[in-house]
Amino acid sequence: MTSKNKKNICILLLIFIAITSYFLWLSNRAVEIIAVHQDYNFSSVLVKNFPLTDKGKINWWLENRDMLEAKFNIPKHAPxxxxxxxFWDFGDGYKEEGKYDRLCFNDMKTDKNCIEKEKYMTIYKFNNEEPFFSFNGSRYLLGESNKIIKMKQDDKS
Incomplete structure (x- = not known):
């Protein structure tokens, strides 16, 4: 093997290590809950450092749902x-309504009460059914032993 090939392999290895380290750092950051806004049985949770993958987001919910209920009283159930x-990305913080299609919270009596609509995850529960999770068109249910099951696009349940 020539020294040029060894040099190229070392550079590629360093790039691989750097990218892997970056993604490990991203996935291991603690989720920061900035605020919770509630309107009847609808809750908006503003977060930073949310997990990157759908599975990571669901697992975070499973690990933290008791804390969310105790600390923030969510979920709030309808009759x-x-x-x-x-769960919304808090991004650069609260902003004035100004820009079209920002999400604003009426429970805040200030001009800066809106965020950009960057949704991480939605959890729905209807009646007494099991909750399901929605991410940009993909939906998941929890099966036995909290096994994550991806729903087919044509499933109505």
Missing amino acids: DGSFTII
Whole structure:
């Protein structure tokens, strides 16, 4: 093997290590809950450092749902047992409404009460059914022993 080939292999290895380290760092950052806004049985949770993958997001929910209920009283159930929780990217913080299609929270009495609509995860529960998780068109259910099951696109349940 020539020294040029060894040099190229070392450079590629360093790039691989750097990229792997970056993704490990991203996936191991602690999720920061900035705020929770509630409107009846609908909760918006503003977060930073949310997991990158759908599976990581669901696992984070499973590991933290008791804490969310104890600390923030979510989910808030409707009389029929249904609820909706949306986890939003807090991004650059609260902004004025100004820009079209920002999500604004009426429970804040300030001009800066809106965020960009960057949704990480939605959790729905209807009636007494099991909750399901939604991510940009993909939906998942929890099976036995919290096994994550991807729903087919044509599933209505």
